Amino acid sequence: MDLSQYSLVYNSLSFGIATFGAATAFFWLNRSQVDSRxxxxxxxxxxxxLVAFYHYFRMFESLGSAFEVKGAKVSETGVPFNDAYRYVDWLLTVPLLVTELILVMGLSAAETRSRVVSLGGAxxxxxxxxxxxxVATDSGTRWLWWALSMVPFLYIVYTLYxxxxxxxxxxxxxxKGLIELARNVTIVSWCFYPIVFILPMIGIAAAGSINPYVQVGYTISDIIAKAGxxxxxxxxAVAKSAAHVDHAVAA
Amino acid sequence: MDLSQYSLVYNSLSFGIATFGAATAFFWLNRSQVDSRxxxxxxxxxxxxLVAFYHYFRMFESLGSAFEVKGAKVSETGVPFNDAYRYVDWLLTVPLLVTELILVMGLSAAETRSRVVSLGGAxxxxxxxxxxxxVATDSGTRWLWWALSMVPFLYIVYTLYxxxxxxxxxxxxxxKGLIELARNVTIVSWCFYPIVFILPMIGIAAAGSINPYVQVGYTISDIIAKAGxxxxxxxxAVAKSAAHVDHAVAA
Known part of the structure; x- marks a missing residue:
């Protein structure tokens, strides 16, 4: 990586930290603005x-340990960049993102539970x-696991639709319109991940210890899929809370 | 930079950290003093x-890594000062500043959404x-991007007026008077940024790895445009909350 690529990854991770911290504060402070359900x-x-904030902080620190910058020269220190943080993050946050959408729909307890289990499990x-x-370096192995991972992915997209x-x-x-939008944002933003994943396999970005385009691509996807x-x-939740109030006043 | 210039930047960044931390505490603690809308x-x-607090903290740390002070001698360590933090900060905070003004006006949901999208996007x-x-060092490139950036800037100013x-x-x-004042503070404090930007181009401050006048200028602008x-x-919000109460009592 040259200095401009390094700076791009560095600043996009820092942008992630700031965005996820700001988003967490927003959700928890404004939680009281919606109906309790x-x-x-x-x-x-x-x-x-918050989980994304934590993992972006860790990745930022990991990047700082993996590279040393002197003037315009970026060199590897030998300490590996820990890319697994992204997967640990997704393991926790992706089932929760599905749960958010199901919960805000306000379905029956039984339907909520069965949808959270099937979509969250997938x-x-x-x-x-x-x-x-x-973590594989050869294209064949990458394609194999990519294809296997696409099976639950397509099941989720199909079920959402x-x-x-x-x-x-x-x-x-x-x-109604907002929920349809949320469902479509889920599907479209999630599609970025398998696309970013194959960038090194189609020669757009060289496979290596750390790929600047993959890092920036995942960061943008995460910001849309989590904070946005x-x-x-x-x-x-605000629209549905207002609908309840109108209904109560009219009744 | 000599020691007095270095100290000026160092202390103004620390002043920023303290001011933005204090402002965050004020807003969130006193949020309950205004009407829920x-x-x-x-x-x-x-x-x-909070986002500004984070970035001023990062800039303060970055300044400490970029320079070494021994007695009255300030020397560069070779680690670059990361000026991009300012732009990453503005990318997040400037659309939010516009949103604040629109939200406190209490317009209809549709007007709020369309104004947030057009002004925030600009x-x-x-x-x-x-x-x-x-990030450019030659004046021609700086003037070009300055001029391009002034197009959405003037659109925002025009729309606000x-x-x-x-x-x-x-x-x-x-x-009414306070909202007019807020709009005018937005316009005047935002005008500082393009002026500070051209300081190195008109020879008032030398272009270089870090320019003390630009750093102090941006810090003062940030404090007025964000905390003030x-x-x-x-x-x-307090005045409008009181107006609602008066109206309710009179009705």
């Missing part, structure tokens, strides 16, 4: 960004299957 | 100062266009 979804939005499986490919689509039609009018998505969940 | 604006005021564009100029001016006339009497402005937003 949607507060668990907002609590979880803040937990997701999310865990998707991350576990992606990791052996991420069909199963959840049916539940969306039962939502209050004010929240959480703001959307918050807006759904 | 203005609390999101106060939450965001505190998020802006703010992001303004910061992104400024950065290539900031005309579009928002019309909405201000609909505000309650007690808050946030206090103004808080006062508007």
């Amino acid at each position: 949607y507060r668990t979804a907002i609590t979880i939005s803040g937990i997701v960004t 999310a865990v499986l998707m991350i576990l299957l992606g990791y052996p490919g991420e 069909t199963g959840l689509g049916e539940s969306i039609s039962r939502q209050p009018e004010a929240a 998505y959480g703001v959307l969940i918050y807006q759904i | 203005y609390r999101t604006a106060i939450t965001i005021s505190g998020i802006v100062t 703010a992001v564009l303004m910061i992104l266009l400024g950065y290539p100029g900031e 005309t579009g928002l001016g019309e909405s201000i006339s609909r505000q309650p009497e007690a808050a 402005y946030g206090v103004l937003i808080y006062q508007i």
Whole structure:
């Protein structure tokens, strides 16, 4: 990596720390602005960004140990950059992101539980299957685990479109559009990950100890899928809380 | 840099850390003093100062790594000072500053959303266009990006004066003057940035790895535009909350 690539990774990780810290403060402070039945979804939005804040802090520190900068020269110190932080982060946060969306829909307790178990379980499986490919250096192994990881990924996308689509039609009018948007943001932002994953396999970014384009790509995806998505969940909760109040006043 | 210039930058960054930490505590502790419809604006005021607190802390640490002081002698260590922290900070905080002003006006949900998107988007564009100029060393490149960055800047100023001016006339009497003041503080304090930016281009401050006048200029601008402005937003929220109470008592 040259200095400009190193600086790009360095500053994007720092941007992640600041964004996730800011998002956590927002969710937890403004949790009281929504009806109590949607507060668990907002609590979880803040937990997701706090976990991401922690892991971005660790990655920033890990980058600082792995490289030494003198003037315009960037050299490796020999201490490895710990890329596993991303997967440990996803293992915790991805099932929680699915849970946020299900909780803010306010389904019955039984439907909530069954959807959290099936979609959350598929999310865990998707991350576990992606990791052996991420740490592999040869393209064949990367493609194998990528393909295996795509199975639960496609199951999640399919379920979000069909199963959840049916539940969306039962939502209050004010929240319907926002929930559809949240579902589509989930699908589109999640699609970035398998695309970023294959960048080194199609020669756009060289495979190596640390790939600046992969790092920046994952960082942008994380910010949209966690902080941006959480703001959307918050807006759904605000819209649904207002719908309840209107309903109570009208009744 | 000689010792007095180094100390000036060092102490102004530390002053920034203390001010932004104090401002964050003020906004979040006193958030409960305003009506619930203005609390999101106060939450965001505190998020802006927390993000600035983080970046001033990072810049302070970066300055310490970039220079070594022995007696009256200041020498560079070879580790570069990371000036990008300012731009990463602005990328996050400037759209949020615009959002604060729009939220405290209490416009309709649709008008709020469209104004946040257009003014926030212009703010992001303004910061992104400024950065290539900031890191350039020759005056021609600096002027080019400065001029490009001034396009969204002027759009924001124009919109604050005309579009928002019309909405201000609909505000309650007690808050009208304060909102006008907040809008004018936004415009005047934001004008400092393009002026500080051109200091090295007009020979007032030498371009170099770190420019003490630019650093102190940006720090003063940040304190006015973030902490000072946030206090103004808080006062508007207090005045509007009192106007609601008066209205409720009179009804």
